[in-house]
Amino acid sequence: MAAIVSLRNVVKRYTRGKHSVEVLHGLNLDIETGDFVALMGPSGSGKTTLLNLIGGLDTASGGEVSVAGERIDSLSGGQLAKWRARHVGFVFQFYNLLPQLSAERNVELPLLLTSLSAAQRKKNVQTALAIVGLSDRAKHKPTELSGGQAQRVAIARALVSDPTLLVCDEPTGDLDRATADEILGLLQSLNREQG
Amino acid sequence: MKFLPLIWAALWRKKTRTVFTLASIMVAFLLFGMLQGVNAAFNATVDRANVNRLIVANSVSFTESLPYSYMAQIEQLSGVSAVSQQNWFGAYYQDPKNFVFSFPAEPARWRRVSPEYKLPEDQFDAWARTRTGAVIGIDLAEKYGWKIGDRVPLHSTIWTKPGGSSDWEFDIVGIYTSPDSPTRGNQFFFNYAYFDEARSFNKGRVGWYIVQVQDPRQSAQIAASIDKLFGNSTDETETKTEKEFQQSFLKQIGDINFIVTRILFAVFFALLFATGSSLMQSVRERIPELAVLKTLGFSDGRVLWLVLAESLMLCLLAAALGLAVASALFPSLKGAIGVVTLPRVVIIEGAAIAVLLALATGLLPAWRARQLNIVDALAGR
Ligand SMILES: Nc1ncnc2c1ncn2[C@@H]1O[C@H](COP(=O)(O)OP(=O)(O)O)[C@@H](O)[C@H]1O
Numbered sequence: 001m002a003a004i005v006s007l008r009n010v011v012k013r014y015t016r017g018k019h020s021v022e023v024l025h026g027l028n029l030d031i032e033t034g035d036f037v038a039l040m041g042p043s044g045s046g047k048t049t050l051l052n053l054i055g056g057l058d059t060a061s062g063g064e065v066s067v068a069g070e071r072i073d074s075l076s077g078g079q080l081a082k083w084r085a086r087h088v089g090f091v092f093q094f095y096n097l098l099p100q101l102s103a104e105r106n107v108e109l110p111l112l113l114t115s116l117s118a119a120q121r122k123k124n125v126q127t128a129l130a131i132v133g134l135s136d137r138a139k140h141k142p143t144e145l146s147g148g149q150a151q152r153v154a155i156a157r158a159l160v161s162d163p164t165l166l167v168c169d170e171p172t173g174d175l176d177r178a179t180a181d182e183i184l185g186l187l188q189s190l191n192r193e194q195g
Numbered sequence: 196m197k198f199l200p201l202i203w204a205a206l207w208r209k210k211t212r213t214v215f216t217l218a219s220i221m222v223a224f225l226l227f228g229m230l231q232g233v234n235a236a237f238n239a240t241v242d243r244a245n246v247n248r249l250i251v252a253n254s255v256s257f258t259e260s261l262p263y264s265y266m267a268q269i270e271q272l273s274g275v276s277a278v279s280q281q282n283w284f285g286a287y288y289q290d291p292k293n294f295v296f297s298f299p300a301e302p303a304r305w306r307r308v309s310p311e312y313k314l315p316e317d318q319f320d321a322w323a324r325t326r327t328g329a330v331i332g333i334d335l336a337e338k339y340g341w342k343i344g345d346r347v348p349l350h351s352t353i354w355t356k357p358g359g360s361s362d363w364e365f366d367i368v369g370i371y372t373s374p375d376s377p378t379r380g381n382q383f384f385f386n387y388a389y390f391d392e393a394r395s396f397n398k399g400r401v402g403w404y405i406v407q408v409q410d411p412r413q414s415a416q417i418a419a420s421i422d423k424l425f426g427n428s429t430d431e432t433e434t435k436t437e438k439e440f441q442q443s444f445l446k447q448i449g450d451i452n453f454i455v456t457r458i459l460f461a462v463f464f465a466l467l468f469a470t471g472s473s474l475m476q477s478v479r480e481r482i483p484e485l486a487v488l489k490t491l492g493f494s495d496g497r498v499l500w501l502v503l504a505e506s507l508m509l510c511l512l513a514a515a516l517g518l519a520v521a522s523a524l525f526p527s528l529k530g531a532i533g534v535v536t537l538p539r540v541v542i543i544e545g546a547a548i549a550v551l552l553a554l555a556t557g558l559l560p561a562w563r564a565r566q567l568n569i570v571d572a573l574a575g576r
């Protein structure tokens with residue numbers, strides 16, 4: 001099977017003034033299509049750094065990053081933005097929903113960058129909310145949702161544009177045990193069904 | 196268009212702040228609409244001034260008088276079709292704030308040089324016959340509810356009668372309209388003969404002459420020959436076209452254009468900082484949210500436009516509200532300036548200023564939003 005993510009000798013260095021910290025020292029990694037991979041490590045070990053590189057939010061200091069056969073380490077900022085819109089869905093620890101928008105408007109955001117009509121966008125948003133089991137909360141604002149529900153909305157937003165890759169950075173970090181299990185279960189079943 | 200709900204929601208993220216900002220911009224545009232509207236109305240008065248008419252005033256100052264005997268001499272000049280004279284009566288009705296634009300005039304001469312005043316023949320005859328008769332504009336009649344047959348007292352701030360009284364009584368005998376010059380509907384004309392006989396000083400003199408010329412192309416030449424005629428006399432003259440005269444008259448009561456521009460400049464300058472810092476703060480608070488948009492694939496340029504569109508929406512909305520209130524209030528100024536509707540040019544200028552304001556205040560916050568780095572913003576750095 002083809003590797004969906006492939007990292008070769010990836011180096012990531014953060015430079016702040018005179019100080020330079022090397023976080024990734026020549027990393028090699030392959031992830032197959034359909035895989036459900038979890039990165040584990042203590043805080044500060046570089047998990048976020050790695051995910052940012054794979055998701056095209058940041059660029060490596062050295063080495064090659066390929067996703068779905070495309071070298072993304074050589075893309076410009078503007079090209080990366082386009083690439084992310086097409087290929088990646090993100091889920092963060094703190095949901096990162098826009099507080100002034102309803103759940104459905106939050107989920108619609110990635111679709112605003114496509115050429116879909118308003119009716120098509122609405123349909124896709126409804127489907128995504130149905131997948132995460134929140135069809136009845138479409139009109140709610142993030143503050144009117146529980147942590148677990150907010151994270152489901154964030155997952156729906158990450159899914160709605162049918163990305164190649166779902167990148168989740170500590171998606172259960174802010175949730176209690178039971179809700180965390182629920183969210184992980186949801187992600188796993190999504191991986192099986194939509195993979 | 197599909198981004199509109201996103202921009203609108205961002206604008207109202209902090210409702211109180213947006214309401215305050217909106218209100219201050221709105222008040223500025225209300226002020227702009229009123230002041231600039233009055234200004235435009237005055238300029239329109241000047242533009243409508245008759246180029247066929249010359250105004251002959253004392254060269255020392257417009258407020259100095261001229262001998263009545265000049266009338267016959269000016270009438271003799273070739274190219275002059277009619278001459279009339281006018282005086283500043285400077286009167287109010289009952290209360291000093293009820294200022295009345297009142298002028299002594301000679302009916303027959305007045306009619307010849309002022310074709311823009313439409314007065315029924317019988318009312319004109321009544322004026323010519325009645326010593327204390329007066330004809331008034333339709334707007335003035337409406338303002339005080341004066342009718343033909345009313346006896347109206349005016350208090351002159353300049354002219355006294357031999358007993359020392361400054362109160363003058365007039366009988367309204369006619370009401371004129373001036374359809375082509377709406378700003379002239381608030382004037383009050385009465386007989387010069389009555390005025391000159393009853394006043395206690397300056398008898399036999401007039402405020403200024405109005406000269407109707409046959410051919411406007413000869414205006415400059417005739418003006419020069421009038422001034423030459425009275426050169427080296429005790430009362431030298433300065434003759435201008437009516438248009439020049441009204442412009443210099445407006446200069447005397449203060450260069451309205453200049454003052455208005457200064458006031459508005461100060462107001463908008465203050466607004467620039469208030470609005471700019473409010474937008475900047477709003478962007479600063481939203482940095483994580485703007486970063487999320489970027490992770491979703493919104494380009495730097497698109498984020499810049501979203502913030503700019505927000506400031507554009509704010510400024511245009513506030514300007515629209517402010518100018519709407521201004522046009523609602525504007526008719527109440529009719530008594531003072533004679534213009535009923537806010538001139539359209541003011542609305543167009545207002546819209547242009549709103550766009551400039553939006554760019555000036557929005558550009559910096561928008562640029563800040565454009566520049567923000569996703570990874571740092573998400574990590575709260
Ligand atoms: N933008 C940055 N500038 C400087 N150092 C950074 C930056 N981002 C991360 N680091 C450092 O890199 C290391 C790894 O961070 P991170 O990838 O966030 O770890 P994790 O997600 O595993 O907790 C940490 O030591 C952190 O301080």
Ligand SMILES: [Mg+2]
Nearest residue numbers: 047048049169
């Ligand atoms: Mg992390």
